[in-house]
Amino acid sequence: MFLLFAVALAAIELRGEIPKGMPLRATLKIVHMTAGQLILLFVVFRLAARWRFGTPAKLDGPSWQTQSARIVHVLLYVVMFMLPISGILFTQADGKDVMFFGVALPRFIGLNAELSDTLQDVHELMGNAVYFLVGLHVVGALWHHFMRRDGIFQRMKF
Numbered sequence: 577m578f579l580l581f582a583v584a585l586a587a588i589e590l591r592g593e594i595p596k597g598m599p600l601r602a603t604l605k606i607v608h609m610t611a612g613q614l615i616l617l618f619v620v621f622r623l624a625a626r627w628r629f630g631t632p633a634k635l636d637g638p639s640w641q642t643q644s645a646r647i648v649h650v651l652l653y654v655v656m657f658m659l660p661i662s663g664i665l666f667t668q669a670d671g672k673d674v675m676f677f678g679v680a681l682p683r684f685i686g687l688n689a690e691l692s693d694t695l696q697d698v699h700e701l702m703g704n705a706v707y708f709l710v711g712l713h714v715v716g717a718l719w720h721h722f723m724r725r726d727g728i729f730q731r732m733k734f
Contacts, residue, residue, distance in 0.1 A: 577618060577656065581706060584611035588703070606675070609663065613676050616660035619653065632731045635720070648712050655709060659702050666695035 584607075591604035634642060664674050665685050669692035673680040685691070720728035 577615065577622070578710075580611045580615045580618070581710070584608050584615065585703065585706065587611065609667075609674065610676070612660040612663050613674075615656055619656040622656075623653070635726055635728070637724075645716060648709060648716070651705075652709055652713065655702050655706055659699060659706070662695050662699040662702065666692045666699055669695060 587604045587608040591601055591608065594601040594604065664681065667674050668681075668683055668685045669688045671687045675681070717728055720726050
């Protein structure tokens with residue numbers, strides 16, 4: 577998931593540096609959108625796996641830490657769903673097809689320029705929130721690994 581987020585974010589950030597009309601700009605948009613759609617697909621599988629196999633046992637610690645970790649995880653899941661969904665919807669509301677490996681997704685929303693602008697703003701806000709949430713997640717994991725030495729990295733499944 578991290579790699580898909582990195583690809584999606586890098587592609588869209590780099591796209592902003594490429595002049596309009598350049599073929600690379602269009603390619604980067606396709607890369608961004610495909611990575612986002614894969615995030616949506618994989619988060620569904622990820623939640624199914626959590627439901628089927630459960631989650632690792634909770635770590636001991638102060639309640640503010642366990643609650644903070646829970647909130648960050650919930651927000652990460654919200655973003656993993658809402659970023660791709662808002663991207664698909666704002667693109668379709670703008671009257672454009674959304675392609676997934678060469679196949680157009682079904683239309684979930686009709687042409688609506690005002691709604692497209694609003695959804696794009698939401699999409700960009702959540703995209704910026706990803707940096708903050710991933711940063712919190714990484715800081716927490718590193719703190720557990722180096723300060724608490726509680727084997728947090730051994731619990732992660734790759």
